[in-house]
Amino acid sequence: MTHTAVELPTQRTPGCPFDPPAELTRISAESSLTPLAFSDGHEGWLATGHTLIRRVLADPRFSSRIELMHSPLPGSQRMEPPAGPGFFISMDAPEHTRYRKLLTGKFTVRRMKLLTERIERVTTEHLDAMERHGGPVDLVAAFAQPIPSIVICELLGVPYEDRQSFQDDVATLFADEDAQTRDEQYEALGALRTYVGRLVAAKRVTPTDDLLSDLTTGELTDDELTGIGVLLLAAGLDTTTNMLALGTFALLRHPDQWAALCAEPELVDSAVEELMRYLSIVPNLARVALEDIELDGHLVKAGSTVLLASSVANRDPAKFADAHTLDLRRNPVGHTGFGHGVHQCLGQQLARVEMRVAFTALAARFPGLRLAVPADEVPLRNAGNSTAIYGASALPVTW
Numbered sequence: 001m002t003h004t005a006v007e008l009p010t011q012r013t014p015g016c017p018f019d020p021p022a023e024l025t026r027i028s029a030e031s032s033l034t035p036l037a038f039s040d041g042h043e044g045w046l047a048t049g050h051t052l053i054r055r056v057l058a059d060p061r062f063s064s065r066i067e068l069m070h071s072p073l074p075g076s077q078r079m080e081p082p083a084g085p086g087f088f089i090s091m092d093a094p095e096h097t098r099y100r101k102l103l104t105g106k107f108t109v110r111r112m113k114l115l116t117e118r119i120e121r122v123t124t125e126h127l128d129a130m131e132r133h134g135g136p137v138d139l140v141a142a143f144a145q146p147i148p149s150i151v152i153c154e155l156l157g158v159p160y161e162d163r164q165s166f167q168d169d170v171a172t173l174f175a176d177e178d179a180q181t182r183d184e185q186y187e188a189l190g191a192l193r194t195y196v197g198r199l200v201a202a203k204r205v206t207p208t209d210d211l212l213s214d215l216t217t218g219e220l221t222d223d224e225l226t227g228i229g230v231l232l233l234a235a236g237l238d239t240t241t242n243m244l245a246l247g248t249f250a251l252l253r254h255p256d257q258w259a260a261l262c263a264e265p266e267l268v269d270s271a272v273e274e275l276m277r278y279l280s281i282v283p284n285l286a287r288v289a290l291e292d293i294e295l296d297g298h299l300v301k302a303g304s305t306v307l308l309a310s311s312v313a314n315r316d317p318a319k320f321a322d323a324h325t326l327d328l329r330r331n332p333v334g335h336t337g338f339g340h341g342v343h344q345c346l347g348q349q350l351a352r353v354e355m356r357v358a359f360t361a362l363a364a365r366f367p368g369l370r371l372a373v374p375a376d377e378v379p380l381r382n383a384g385n386s387t388a389i390y391g392a393s394a395l396p397v398t399w
């Protein structure tokens with residue numbers, strides 16, 4: 001079957017902030033693999049089926065090297081060049097394998113569970129502050145942003161007091177390309193590398209009790225450690241924040257689900273997985289074919305960029321019954337919210353612990369939580385850019 005190439009739909013339907021763009025859902029209903037027109041004239045592919053996306057993510061013939069990728073968004077020629085040594089999210093084996101092996105042991109379920117008590121303390125402090133302040137408050141500034149930021153800073157050994165500079169740089173890096181120019185994004189990346197590079201140099205001389213110091217005792221060069229530090233800081237700051245903010249927004253817009261979580265805190269493990277599936281805050285991943293590959297009856301030529309639409313794969317009715325319904329009891333095993341295959345999120349156990357602790361504590365403290373503005377006035381982040389991390393930039397709530 002031949003299809004004409006489509007452009008990537010990026011616009012979510014007003015009033016449906018939790019759903020992928022309706023046009024993307026329509027395309028995915030027609031075919032799980034569709035030719036995709038990229039802004040620079042490249043013709044690649046759009047994969048939307050859940051099984052297909054997982055197959056691509058598990059196939060070493062598809063590369064993660066960002067410098068080989070074309071961007072589907074108007075105005076950009078290529079994806080960014082790699083951020084230098086150590087930035088292993090955009091590397092393939094064997095380089096990727098080497099870094100991943102050095103880090104996997106530092107992010108095990110057991111190690112992350114040990115952090116639970118500290119995360120609970122930080123969460124309680126922020127809920128206390130919210131209660132003292134009284135509603136309405138912006139849940140992003142008061143809760144969703146500081147908790148993951150403090151935790152990743154403590155884990156890595158990055159001073160939280162420096163956050164103003166690196167938070168802004170990370171936000172610039174991940175921002176909608178309409179809002180930030182490519183030059184501003186390079187500048188932000190350069191500033192992050194300079195900042196983390198100085199920290200790494202200091203930890204070589206005087207190690208402290210944290211992950212970056214731990215890594216200075218191994219085989220990694222300062223440049224590699226800097227790249228790893230930038231990646232972990234950037235990945236750890238923004239993602240969990242957006243899940244906490246958009247997740248709370250979604251729960252408040254589904255009062256039966258919020259009530260269920262308040263009444264049955266033991267639902268939280270499955271609630272976190274379901275929110276990851278339902279919201280897919282990393283809506284699209286991308287890979288490049290390193291050779292000609294036969295996929296679902298189509299020939300994907302070497303050099304083709306394949307966009308993997310995780311947001312619609314996580315709503316694939318062939319995988320999830322009643323896929324457009326938020327159902328905290330479903331436990332959606334196999335969702336692609338943390339990716340799949342060798343690049344599957346390194347920080348997922350940390351993110352899970354943070355989300356479980358934060359959602360449980362929020363529901364216990366403020367069962368009467370509600371939006372303090374009409375739902376369509378909640379400002380969304382990157383709503384029109386489906387290659388960036390999606391979320392809410394503020395969430396005014398009261399109780």
Ligand code: HEM
Pocket residue numbers: 064088089090100231232235236237239240243281282285286336337338339340342343344345346347348350351
């Ligand atoms: C809810 C929060 C999070 C979400 C939704 C998320 C999502 C993802 C996704 C989808 C990928 C796969 C990227 C790809 O295949 O191209 C990924 C990779 C990664 N994530 Fe996360 N992440 C989260 C939290 C974190 C945290 C807290 C950390 C930091 C410790 C982290 C560190 C990483 C790293 C280092 C990678 C690259 C792994 C590799 O290439 O081997 N993530 N994440």
